[in-house]
Amino acid sequence: MAALARALQPGLPAELQIERAVAWLAGHDGWLLVLDNVEDPGHIRPLLDRLPGDRVLVTTRRATGLHDATAIRLDVFNPGEALDLCTRILTHHSPRTTDGADTVCAELGHLALAVKQAAAYCAETGTNPHDYLDMLTQWPATMFATSATSTDPKRTIARIWRLTLNHLTDTPLAGSLLRILAWYAPDNIPRDLLYTSPNHPSSPPRPADSPPTA
Template identity: 35%
Template sequence: MTALGTIVTVPVLPRGEAMAMLAGRFPAMDPVVADRICALLGDLPLAVEQAAGYLDQTGTPPGEYADLLAGQLGDMLDEGEVTDRPGMTVAVLWELSLQRLRGECPAAVELLELWALCDPEKIPLGLFAEPARFDDGPLKDAAGNRARWAATTGALVGYSLARRDQDMVDVHRLVQAATRRAMSPTVRTARAGTLVRLLRGILPEDIMRNPEAWPVWRVYLPHVIAVLGHTGADDATIDGLSWLCDRTATYLQEHAQPAAALTLFHRALAIAEVVYGPDHPAVSNRLNNLASTLWALGRAGEALPLLLRALAIAEAVYGSEHPSGQTIRYNLDQLD
């Protein structure tokens, strides 16, 4: 990272050393709690120092502080101070880096905003290989030029905002939290929309009983889950969001995780109804998929009205002999 024009590399500590920093200030701290705090802070020494300062200044019980970090990491970046450095926090230090980077390489800031909505580990650079899927702007221009793309990713590595290993990058979770915190709702929605388009372009659609599609999904699943976690009800109109929820739920169901799939199928249906209207074929598809998961969970009574509604939509749109209606009727037979 940079501070007042100079690059400052902040290494990550081994977990034992990070915990020892806390133990030195708070000998009575439960090691399990200390381990959790260090994990949530990504073992960054400056962040651990700041945490110790916050605990000392406020008297907050360490377990309660860990809960605050887990639920409000971005908000906590400004809380507490590093000993002997008044006013210095993780948020301040990274904001200095971002300010300079915005002037030197705005495409890099845009790329970091995309990475901030992904899982922090093993973000595949191959996800960003289609410039046409980017919004117009500096990053789209950079992605279409190999030399400028290399300079863009290199700037983030050079500023210690990311670590690159071949075709993967890791971004420290605190860098992500600070970056998300600095994004306006409009920018966050735009970046989430870009990621949904990129993911839809790279993820196979045909998942059920298709093992050839699973390795790609396995690589990208942590990032899909992260992106979906950073979108909310106000983002329902993001193009492809219902599709991504539905396909992710299908992958989870195919891998014996129907409970996890259920929430996403519900969300896929709700978005489809907002975007397409209640009588659209996409809604019929989402109803059928949701009903299948409810049936798998032993909730056939809840599945039945969904399948009947799905069938009514399919027959109204396609007629009674269309394959989509036949699939729904097959699923209805399974409820008997």
């Protein structure tokens, strides 16, 4: 927002920049404002209340909190989409082998960020997909934390997972459940796995009408 104000009015004092940007957006139409990776909807609510017109696109990992917005849930890529992204990044600057790229995508669960991270690393270092897969097998923590120098190191799979786990430090049971479920395939996990003895103090209450799988 401050950068927008500086483009509109160079030399504007820093303390006035955000207010100038908000005022400009409120008085014009035909714009799209992207608020990326919002951690708490409350952080952007004052801004949204002042911008009733045009379009605001919010990306977030939270499933709730923006009740007046149209939510579009994004799933992982299908195998073809993941392979297309990987191939485009690998061959962006020059032709190179893409043999094994589909296996890398599958190993990464077709997660867009993970595929982009792996493909960028391979393209920059000259690593072929088969060698990357070997390194991922031997040193998964290192490879999930490694990004190409041209990408934002804050946008690595390891960092995003770490942020998610850090948010669960105040609810240890949630963190424990997440780590247990990480060992399973993402679909059709029996809910009975989440419950121990009814008298166990750490057992979450079983909903009376809960479906059989998660």
